Amino acid sequence: MxxxxxxxxxxxxxxxxxxxxxxxxxxxxxxxxxxxxxxxxxxxxxxxxxxxxxxxxxxxxSKELLFAAVLDRATRAFREEIEVTLNESEDIAPALRTICESLIGKMSSPHGVGLHRLVMGEAKRFPEMGRIFYESAPERTLKILAAHFEKAMASGILAPADPFHAAQYLTSLCTARSHMRLLTGVLDGLSPDEVREQAHRAVELFLRAFAPAD
Amino acid sequence: MxxxxxxxxxxxxxxxxxxxxxxxxxxxxxxxxxxxxxxxxxxxxxxxxxxxxxxxxxxxxSKELLFAAVLDRATRAFREEIEVTLNESEDIAPALRTICESLIGKMSSPHGVGLHRLVMGEAKRFPEMGRIFYESAPERTLKILAAHFEKAMASGILAPADPFHAAQYLTSLCTARSHMRLLTGVLDGLSPDEVREQAHRAVELFLRAFAPAD
DNA sequence: GAAAAATCGTACTGTAGAGTACGAAAATGC
DNA sequence: GCATTTTCGTACTCTACAGTACGATTTTTC
Structure with missing residues (x-):
């Protein structure tokens, strides 16, 4: 006992x-x-x-089962962090900058780049895996952003639009400058300054594109 | 004789x-x-x-040499088409839409998706290949766009900015809605209507973000 | 039509790597 | 300490596939 x-x-x-x-x-x-x-x-x-x-x-x-377990754990690390409190104050720029910095930092890290390469390279051989990755990492981020955008649009801070699409555009602006070069191996990583600058610029362009009509 | x-x-x-x-x-x-x-x-x-x-x-x-030859030919198809005449009239929107449609169409085709997966998945094993791909396909497109943007910025049609960066942002807006889902296998392709709509939206957002100050 | 070049068919070598088998050696539980 | 579980070391099987060898057959050239 x-x-x-x-x-x-x-x-x-x-x-x-x-x-x-x-x-x-x-x-x-x-x-x-x-x-x-x-x-x-x-x-x-x-x-x-x-x-x-x-x-x-x-x-x-088996090797396949080990691979699945690795993928599961690797995406878990991604999905367990993006929760940043976007309060509904008038100025969402700083909060968006924080989120974008975190996003760019993750995607440009060796871990992030390796994970993307792996998932995309094997998406054909392991179709389930591609879906699981998409749903547990990028889509989760997009949904969180979209929920906040929906409120911001309702209160007139952003122009009315499909909030999920808006989230896709913002994340895309985040990765615009470096993602392709990182994945092809032309670039090897980003300095913290570069991460900050690209986040800043992405948010700036996003807010200009989605500014409410006067 | x-x-x-x-x-x-x-x-x-x-x-x-x-x-x-x-x-x-x-x-x-x-x-x-x-x-x-x-x-x-x-x-x-x-x-x-x-x-x-x-x-x-x-x-x-050898298998490696065959692979290199395949890659060379596959990227050639990409690089031999993006030349669209952007005349310097005031309204660049239609020309940009044409370019974006072509870009989205290519990147969402089975060929384009397969090529991206292949290059990214093997970028570590064949570093040269990643560089060659980047330089012969995306970078070429970006440079062409950047050259046009430079003129458009000089004549006040677009706000002054780094024209190469602007090109990166435009292409990124083009792929924002579908690229990730295509590469992970969540989406299987785009209809012509979707291609057109996404090109239209990308250009619209781009021009709003890069509109010259009044 | 004869010489030369390319192609075919097929069998072979060599290697790498997934997965198995099994007895010996530790570690753990009670 | 004794039984049980886990781990180790090592040797093994089996399969897939890159690359080779070579004589037989077809195609091209002149």
Missing amino acids: QCSSPTKPTGRREARKEERRDAILDVAAQSFLEHGYAGTTMSGIAGTLGGSKGTLWSYFP | QCSSPTKPTGRREARKEERRDAILDVAAQSFLEHGYAGTTMSGIAGTLGGSKGTLWSYFP
């Missing part, structure tokens, strides 16, 4: 298994984001871990 | 070789764009062609 945790009947082993699973996912994510699906080998992952192949397979019974 | 063509010493064989080379590139492009680099097999290409592997290797001595 001295069971310390009511949720987990056995204590130490379960914890170690979680740790181990996480360690595997860390190594796997690193490799998938760096080298793509085909360029990643299970043997390589096992080697980097220092463990044996049998152990790896006992956690993830 | 009855050599018909002065440029080609032997006539018939050379022509057939060109044809054959093109046929190989057709099949290979189809497969690379559809299944990606790793998903494409040389044996499969030879099989589809109906020819033998020896013949295939006599044209392209």
